[in-house]
Amino acid sequence: MEDPGELRRRVLEAVTDGALAELEFDKLVDVLLGRVRELFAVDTVTVLLLGPAGEQLVATSALGLEEEVYQGVRVPVGVGFAGRIAARREPMALEEVNASTVVNPLLAERGLRTLLGAPMIAGGQLTGVLHIGCTAARRFTDAEVESLQLVADRLALAALAYRSRSERAATTLLQDSLLPSRLPAVPGWELAARYVPGTEAGVGGDWYDVLPLSDRRFGLVIGDVVGNGLAAAVVMGRLRSALRAYALEFPDPADVLGKLDRKASHFERNTMATVGYAVIDMATSTMRVALAGHLPPVIALPGRPAVLAEVPLGPPVGRALAIHGRRSGTVELPPGALVALFTDGLVERRDSTIDDGLARLLSTVDDRGDDEPAESVGAHIMATMVGAHAAADDIALLTARHTAG
Template sequence: MFQALPGMTALLTPDLRYADANRQYLRSAGRSREQVIGRYLFDVFPDNPDDPNATGTRNLAASLQRVLDTGERDTMAVQRYDVESPERPGHWDERYWSPVNVPVLDADGKVVLVLHRVEEVTALVQARAAEGDRLAVLEAELQTRARELQEANEHLRLAHAGERQVALALQEAMLPPPHLGLHHPVAVRYRPAVDQLNVCGDWYDLIDLSADRVAVSVGDVVGHGLAAAGVMGQLRSALSAASRVSAGPAQALDVLDTYARSVPGGENATAVSVIVDWEDNTLVYSTAGHPPAILVDADGSVRLLDAATDPPLGASPEHRARHQSAVTFTEDAVLLLYTDGLIERRGEDIDVGLARLVESAARHRRDSPARLADRLLGELLPSATDDTAVVVLRL
């Protein structure tokens, strides 16, 4: 199951030696198992000696040490980490990686391993720096990810034993808890309808874009359970990569629309993406067939972000550019993103459920994001009949 996880993933011992690495990690790093397993991390991947300003090793070492010291996950910003070419010794390839380091604890709470997961974003960063045809480069990169993640998803579908362990690993790898550098209070809640699994077709994501800009998104894949979770992981990863280099949420969803057409099970998925900018107190958003995000101002007034709504991903016969819109917000407002499991009920018009959500969000707007999220689930979702994801961000 570890080998089948999507993305580059390795297991490190507390002295930072490789205990294991999955196929994707070895393939992307250009190394064999013999060159990696049992060796010290920074002997395998040292800093480029020809670059006196290289910081990749130092930053990664500091992140791993924080995990070992605190026993808590550490998510790093995108790092430049040059890698020596295995075919051309002495030649260093410019690479950009986005690492996440997660502790594996024993029964006593001691860190016995570190799960080191890396997103390869080299092509995206270089495309942005070169100001070339960004969408063409993104599409090529995302097509590569589609093939890799489809392979991983096929392995997961074939696994009948240990399904819960796989689901837990998927949830940890695909849906990490939010860590915003801006320290704005935020809460996420994730409730699959299938009791025996901890993942489903819904997703959420929060990304620091700059010192005062954050991308927030939620989405929903058709179906339930592990198969839907595999598709979810592909779409979430693709939107995360596109959001980092696109000009806005409409362009990011435009790229995702093209990508979803190549992913079996990705058609008719829905998503909403919002860029929060604290410099000028604006929200820029775009919606792909998803229920509208909700903005609750400090005075209790509620706005539905529904002025830029397009069809679900891959639903139109022909590709069309997507729309986006912008609104301003006041200090201490609340942004709420959610999936349709929170508002849909059998035999009831969806507008009734949306009105119920608006009333509850306005009534509890002064609560902390965590308490507000819990109240919404408690009042609107007494039992999980559909997958549900909720993101609450205090502005």
Template sequence: MSILDVPDTPGPDVPPQARPISTIDPALTALLDEARERLGTQSVSLLLVNEAGTVLEPHVSLGLRQSIRAASRVAVGEGFAGQIALSRQPLSVDVSRDTVINPLLRAAGIRCVLGVPVLTAARLVGVLHVGASHVRDFGADDVTALRDIADRVATIADAATPRRAHDAALVLQRSLLPTTPRRIGDLETAARYVPAEGELGGDWYDVFNLPGGGVGLVMGDVVGHGLPAAVVMGRLRSALRAYALEHDDPARVLEQLDRKIRHFEDDAFATVVYAVVRPPYDTIAISSAGHWPPLLAAPGTESHALDVTQDPMLGVAEFERHVTHLSLPAGAILCFYTDGLVERRDASRPGIPSVDEQIDLVGGLLSPDDDPESACSRLITSTIGDDFAEDDIALLVVRRT
């Protein structure tokens, strides 16, 4: 499944890295362009429902001028698109943070949107919506026109069923990635997952409630590629959740996870960082198994990587694991990520920029003034954009309110 934002007319003002490398069925793009022209709108976007029928995944858009990789995954029932998917009825709203989850629409100056479900006789395929940059009342004729196009979109999109191991791994991976809650306790969260163009890896993130009001935050990466790495990832994710219910100490949780991978997963290795924040949410306890430390941006300070004890990755041998306790100031924003974000080739420069340089770039894009959704969008747009993704990227941003 490809995801991209198609520039209207790529020219001198569109840098090479902004031109999409992935391709979308031209007939699908033509239908979206027809929708924008018939309804006289400035944007059009298509989101497809995942295999579980619980989440809408950004698929393709016209007119947003930013990579749709930076767009939000939307849970069915939440926000503008999620309500359409749940009710299977058209909906029009004025764009605000309260009505529309995706920050790219607001960033593009879209003022109001009209959306319809994309349906076949058997199932929901997704949601198609158009956006206008001025205040507008969409009428019955607009709904009829958009529904007509959505019917034709459904025929094309429904035919694109997974046929290769890459697609199977992607389906599994996305089915295991949670739609992060916009608020959990005194924390706001948002996440992104950008799959590799080639072989997928075993990247994952997780956010979950703990007994007593705590919040568990996870970022992990299974060594390897393809469906085998995705399968191991799924097992580790489930096991970590179970151990997190049994042990308050993050280091103890990773010790148990390490024991599990060494006993049950032959020749499998993984890096994981597991953090716990408990009421009143002013401190964070972190244990890292060879994973990149989270970045922190707090009011009045420069962004920096947290000083976390680095223990060996999982699967190597039995080690004593450590936990680091750090302050989490009010208004601070945390960024967890996998190596696909900071081990990228830069087409404009020879060789590979150092990881430290790329981490500094990511840190410089963090601001405690941002909400997590906007921070995620900026990080993806300003780093990978529509460039070829050699490795998976998982990104989790958390802000203490």
């Protein structure tokens, strides 16, 4: 039997090899799995990564049991051998492989008799499970358990870094595809928009939209999904698509947000988002606004100080919070009027209250003249409210100027 200290030394050399840092994640996993099979003298080595929802382990890489990957094996957290390791976050050995101890029939079909697994944890986050198997009866030693955990820890660090890079790239691409590449031309109106991802939370679920509607109407949308990263961006995309569909069917913004709330509460049960939706009627120069937990838009009428629109405020979308229905309010928008919809990243700062931020925003809008183009107003708002300091949270800003009667 190999000396326990010697095994630990060899495993440490294998996982701390500087050459690993130069490898892409998939290649790094392949190299480590090959080394593990040799060092531990086992027949199979498998890595299962935690899925995006955190509820399932997905077979990602394997040696000796490649079918797990090819057949898309998934193991619920808390169920079966790997699932129990993930739930308990501690190594586990299995000396009898059968239908009562594992959920993946491939393990028994391959003739495995013993298994040893370890959780992959980095930065307090579970990223997956690493397990090894033998077709012969075997009792794994404490040194082998400890050594396998060392490999699992190294894989966890690589998996966490890879997931972070991949999710950020995917989130950025998704958000770029969902935000309007160009705002529509609306007769008698100038439109402008800005979006900036937060430096701390990263790209998330903030969005804006402009919807050409029938009967000389168009809609302005601003929203903010609670959370950040890929999950928030995916939810944002679903809400955006649903709102667009409801906007074509229901003229009142309150009805649109009501339908959106029902959809989110039923199908996105862990979702919460703030949304502001306004419909501008070009024939009557009025705007009807409904707010779901979102800050009111700024209204600047010719010759008057900028104010926050006085319209009803309802609860956020999701979790069936709007049990008493939703309401909308109407605002007059004569020629020269400016509307600015924004997410809270524009006005929230750690060193001041949100009321201070809103007051500063109103003062900033007042700095511009009644005939200042929407793009110039938006640029001035960003220059004043953000300036040379990166915002911690996402910022979305949508400005609209009524230029003709």
